[in-house]
Amino acid sequence: MSLAILVVLVLGILGGMYMPVGITAFLDQASTVMLLILLFSVGIDLGLNRQVFEQVRKLGFRILLIPLGVILGSLCGGALAAVITQTKIKEGMAIVSGLGWYSLSGILLTNAGNPIGGTISFLSNVFREMITFIVIPFLVKYLNPYCAIAPAGATAMDTTLAMISKHTDGKTAVIAFVSGVICTLIVPVLIPLFL
Amino acid sequence: MWKIFMVLTLGFLIGFFDLLKEKQIKINCRLQTLWLLLLIFCMGVSIGRDGEVIGNLPVLGGKALLFAILAVVGSVVFVFMLSRLFLKKEEEE
Structure with missing residues (x-):
């Protein structure tokens, strides 16, 4: 899937460079509509997971500490990266607020009139997903299974869940899924805070 | 911004109250990949057409x-x- 996304992204970039301005302007506008359609579809998926609320009750509210750690950790990392790259701290936090949900974070920044920040955010959340795939086995081996959920952020409910499940146990996979759903629900609230 | 919350909430409620049949849920799952790829393509176009970004x-x-x-x-x-x-x-x- 990551590969398909990269191929389509490169095709889009080439299209944007070489297609007539009329078409690219239309596609640029169309992205907002595409996002809304995608979010409607994602919303249905989220709603189907009623058992998440039950799981939180069953496992105890302490498991909410994991998505909390993901959010606080990401924001601190984003602030530090902002200092290093001499970006505004607020913008740095907006960039990482996607928690790996790349289709949402980039476009929100771009639509807020910051195409540079939007591109960084989009790419950085794509990279985050890739890094997650690579580091999960090491986090389980050298730290603890909960740490495998940390890099995944919002992707723990879909793309990276299989990887987490493969390297940990059933219970951690359930916690990962719950954490992924909670992160996904928080992202649309989190990003506007830093726009 | 409010549009984002509206469509997310609308979808969420449809899922939450089980308004879709098993088959429709599967179709939604497949369509989601299609929407995602179309969106990524459009985002690529946005990057490619902006001289400052592509440079x-x-x-x-x-x-x-x-x-x-x-x-x-x-x-x-x-x-x-x-x-x-x-x-x-x-x-x-």
């Missing part, structure tokens, strides 16, 4: 990688600390 793409990519790495490191550090402090007991049970 700085290597620099932006480098910055993006730094943000990704530090966000991952931050998340791992926080989750490690919080799990050590509050979830340790559960592990020992």
Whole structure:
């Protein structure tokens, strides 16, 4: 899937460079509509997971500490990266607020009139997903299974869940899924805070 | 921004109250991949048509990688600390 996304992204970039301005302007506008359609579809998926609320009750509210750690950790990392790259701290936090949900974070920044920040955010959340795939086995081996959920952020409910499940146990996979759903629900609230 | 919440909530309610049949849910799952790829293509176009963005793409990519790495490191550090402090007991049970 990551590969398909990269191929389509490169095709889009080439299209944007070489297609007539009329078409690219239309596609640029169309992205907002595409996002809304995608979010409607994602919303249905989220709603189907009623058992998440039950799981939180069953496992105890302490498991909410994991998505909390993901959010606080990401924001601190984003602030530090902002200092290093001499970006505004607020913008740095907006960039990482996607928690790996790349289709949402980039476009929100771009639509807020910051195409540079939007591109960084989009790419950085794509990279985050890739890094997650690579580091999960090491986090389980050298730290603890909960740490495998940390890099995944919002992707723990879909793309990276299989990887987490493969390297940990059933219970951690359930916690990962719950954490992924909670992160996904928080992202649309989190990003506007830093726009 | 409000449109985003509206469509997300609308979808959420449809899923939550089981308004779709099994088959429709599967179709939604497949369509989701299609929407995602179409959106990524459109986002690629936005990047490609913006001279300032495309001219700085290597620099932006480098910055993006730094943000990704530090966000991952931050998340791992926080989750490690919080799990050590509050979830340790559960592990020992």
